Amino acid sequence: MLRFIAWRLGRAALTVLLVLVGCFVAIRSAGSPVDILYPEDATPEQTALLEKQWGLDRSLPEQFGLYVANLARGDFGVSIIERRPVTHIYAEKLQPTLQLAGLALLIGVCVGIPLGAIAALRRGRAAARAAMALAFTGYAVPHFIIAIVLILIFSYHLNWLPSTGAASAWHYVLPAVTLALPLIAAIARYMRSTMLDVMNQDYVRTARAKGVAEPRVVTLHVMRNALLPLITVLGLEVAGLINGSLIVETVFSWPGLGKVLTGSVSRRDFPVLQFGVIAYAIAVVSINCLVDVLYAVADPRVRVES
Amino acid sequence: MTERMPNRDAAVLNLPNVLEVRGLNVHIATDDGELCAVADAAFSVRDGETLALVGESGAGKSMTALAVMRLAQSAAIRVSGEILLRTGEGEPLNLLALNAPAIRAVRGRLASMVFQEPMTSLNPVLRVGDQIAEAIVAHEAIGWPAARARALDLLRLVGIADAPARSRTFPHELSGGMRQRVMIAIALACRPRLLIADEPTTALDVTVQAQVLALIRSLQKELGMAVLFITHDLGVVAQIADRVAVMYAGRIVEEAPVRDLFAAPRHPYTQGLLRSMPNAGRAARSHRIAPIPGSMPSLARLPLGCAFHPRCERAEPGRCDAGVPALEAIGDLRAVRCWRWREPALAAAENG
The missing domain is CATH 3.40.50.300 (P-loop containing nucleotide triphosphate hydrolases)
Known part of the structure; x- marks a missing residue:
């Protein structure tokens, strides 16, 4: 078990490192933050001074080495634009992002699982087929299109819900629903197919042969087993949710990490972007580790093997 | 035999x-x-x-x-x-x-049923004791603790040693024979x-x-x-x-x-x-x-008449391939579905 954990952690660290290198090289090849900070008529001496100040005049490997050395000391850098530690910036914006993503996840699970289960139990009927066709569409449409359509309908035409900011509970509705819709679609589709698979298992027939009442057969014997593979899918979907939240937060001007991160890209605020990428990579990797643990808790067969 | x-x-x-x-x-x-x-x-x-x-x-x-x-x-x-x-x-x-x-x-x-495949007939995520107790709870006004206690008796009845420990195991921890014993215990839980x-x-x-x-x-x-x-x-x-x-x-x-x-x-x-x-x-x-030549016909393409006649060495054209014979009683205890069972060739085969 310890070796398994050590191996998982090592692989996770390598993933984060690779992501960091990719991001480091990509953003630096896109241009210098100095071009954005200074007006176009700044003298070469002025820009050179600033580049020296931020260490941007050094070679890429040198810069990277310095950055990693600082990371190891717990120094995550200072925002070039805002001139304050990146950790402070992220600490401020973490909560709204977690709230939004958490709400979307909750909606996705609470709607997607029953929807998929009902679609499986009523398979072949017109309503179930229509729901699944809709789910397929929901899965295929990108977040920003859903966001625009929802804003058009509920904010612009009906004027029921606000579309920017996080001032009240109502402000959560549109971004959370935008994030949740593809999640509902994915969960429902997967739940339906695993339910159909489990419904044909011998042990479900055994439960019926024992005289177990149908609601208990469906919940305890069918759904309980169908939920196991869903845990894995949920882990992958949460990674997708994190990606989606970047875009959705930008569309809805959500005061969260997404805005910080996209802002840092357009302003070439290297330290902010780099920290964001590391943080998101660590989040995705740890969710995947968590999924493995959850799976072991939920499935006795895995428990014994590990 | x-x-x-x-x-x-x-x-x-x-x-x-x-x-x-x-x-x-x-x-x-x-x-x-x-x-x-x-x-x-x-x-x-x-x-x-x-x-x-x-x-x-x-x-x-x-x-x-x-x-x-x-x-x-x-x-x-x-x-x-x-x-x-x-x-x-x-x-x-x-x-x-x-x-x-x-x-x-x-x-x-x-009425209870025991199935062919003990490896897949038990729910993989439930303890076997609970799977037996579930059959009791489904039919009797009895609480789970009492049902679990009866599940232990049933495990002993089907010859499983150390019933308390076994009842807490999951199906994958048991051998095929053990699992079939558990299936039998489930089937017998309410004395069908x-x-x-x-x-x-x-x-x-x-x-x-x-x-x-x-x-x-x-x-x-x-x-x-x-x-x-x-x-x-x-x-x-x-x-x-x-x-x-x-x-x-x-x-x-x-x-x-x-x-x-x-x-x-x-x-x-x-x-x-x-x-x-x-x-x-x-x-x-x-x-x-001596294997029977040929194989059983697919249900989708049953031959006319007696379904066995294409493989039967005593099939009589015009009779066995014409109509399905009835299940005819022979005395109180026996019955046979064959057009020609009375004929000597078949009777002789009994002793052959």
């Missing part, structure tokens, strides 16, 4: 039927039209008696068993006929006429009048197979239930059955007390089955295994 040849025909006749099946038909809708998986099946199982339903795979044995338990029901499957289960007092229940709550109350309480065992030993090693057969036999004696035992293995039939019904292509072709069937099979198919059976006992060297 000579281990047990019960001779209680007369006694058995007087016992009441626990299960009586009349005119059972099972039709399955497929893309190529409707198949008849079970055609006009009629048989009965008496109290304390074991009826073996024998045949090749696809003969309709399992479908018959599932139909009796009303577990064969899906949109594609149509079951008709009469399945009467005597519950002790009053009129027998016609299982096919019961609504969903009523059939639920029968399953596991009056009828146990249906669908090839319960087919997936097991030979030694474990013998143990499970012995267990079913001793439990039957102890609890006095009727057993409908489904198998393709004539060796198993000889060990466990009182009477035998042989199925071929969806129809029962012969029915007889086990001793009579082995001594003097009437139907050419039964005769062929017995000839194709390895015999370790007498004259092992001179006895040659």
Whole structure:
């Protein structure tokens, strides 16, 4: 078990490192933050001074080495634009992002699982087929299109819900629903197919042969087993949710990490972007580790093997 | 095979039927039209008696068993006929006429079933003790702690040592034989009048197979239930059955007390089955295994007339390929479905 954990952690660290290198090289090849900070008529001496100040005049490997050395000391850098530690910036914006993503996840699970289960139990009927066709569409449409359509309908035409900011509970509705819709679609589709698979298992027939009442057969014997593979899918979907939240937060001007991160890209605020990428990579990797643990808790067969 | 040849025909006749099946038909809708998986099946199982339903795979044995338990029901499957289960007092229940709550109350309480595949028949995420207790809780006004305690007794009854520890294990921690014992414990949890065992030993090693057969036999004696035992293995039939019904292509072709069937099979198919059976006992060297030529026809393309006639060496053109013979009674205990069973050629084959 310890070796398994050590191996998982090592692989996770390598993933984060690779992501960091990719991001480091990509953003630096896109241009210098100095071009954005200074007006176009700044003298070469002025820009050179600033580049020296931020260490941007050094070679890429040198810069990277310095950055990693600082990371190891717990120094995550200072925002070039805002001139304050990146950790402070992220600490401020973490909560709204977690709230939004958490709400979307909750909606996705609470709607997607029953929807998929009902679609499986009523398979072949017109309503179930229509729901699944809709789910397929929901899965295929990108977040920003859903966001625009929802804003058009509920904010612009009906004027029921606000579309920017996080001032009240109502402000959560549109971004959370935008994030949740593809999640509902994915969960429902997967739940339906695993339910159909489990419904044909011998042990479900055994439960019926024992005289177990149908609601208990469906919940305890069918759904309980169908939920196991869903845990894995949920882990992958949460990674997708994190990606989606970047875009959705930008569309809805959500005061969260997404805005910080996209802002840092357009302003070439290297330290902010780099920290964001590391943080998101660590989040995705740890969710995947968590999924493995959850799976072991939920499935006795895995428990014994590990 | 000579281990047990019960001779209680007369006694058995007087016992009441626990299960009586009349005119059972099972039709399955497929893309190529409707198949008849079970055609006009009629048989009965008496109290304390074991009826073996024998045949090749696809003969309709399992479908018959599932139909009796009303577990064969899906949109594609149509079951008709009469399945009467005597519950002790009053009129027998016609299982096919019961609504969903009523059939639920029968399953596991009056009639139980043990399946062929012990490896997949238990829920992988529930402890085996709870899976047994669930069968009790489903039918009796009893709490979970009391049901779990009874599950321990049942585990002991089916010969599992260290019941308290075993009851807390998950199915994957047990061997195939152990799991089948657990399945039997589940089936017996409410002391049913009828146990249906669908090839319960087919997936097991030979030694474990013998143990499970012995267990079913001793439990039957102890609890006095009727057993409908489904198998393709004539060796198993000889060990466990009182009477035998042989199925071929969806129809029962012969029915007889086990001793009579082995001594003097009437139907050419039964005769062929017995000839194709390895015999370790007498004259092992001179006895040659003679397989029946050909194979059982697909239900989608049944031949006209007797379904067995293309493989039957005594088939008579114009007769056997013209109409389906009726299941004709021979005395009180036997029946055969063959146009030519009275003819000397067949009678002679009995002794050959």
